Amino acid sequence: MNSKNVLLDKAVNERSELNNKEAFLLRDLLNGHEKYCVSRNNRLLLGVLFLNKASYEKLEIVARVKTCSGQQKYKIVRRNDNA
Numbered sequence: 838m839n840s841k842n843v844l845l846d847k848a849v850n851e852r853s854e855l856n857n858k859e860a861f862l863l864r865d866l867l868n869g870h871e872k873y874c875v876s877r878n879n880r881l882l883l884g885v886l887f888l889n890k891a892s893y894e895k896l897e898i899v900a901r902v903k904t905c906s907g908q909q910k911y912k913i914v915r916r917n918d919n920a
Contacts, residue, residue, distance in 0.1 A: 857915045
């Protein structure tokens, strides 16, 4: 579980690099090596953990539609956009 928590923290921290109203996939927030070396089961768990964290901690992220390959799309929704 430790490696999933590290990946989850990296993904949450990377969201600050995204623009307001920008759509993204969870894998977009991870480095190349990280997103390809994670097993399918761990990727699914990471997606669930990310969605729960975004929902319960109010990370200014909303879940959008799923892609045709079943990946969850998210969108940044900053309330105070000072940019």
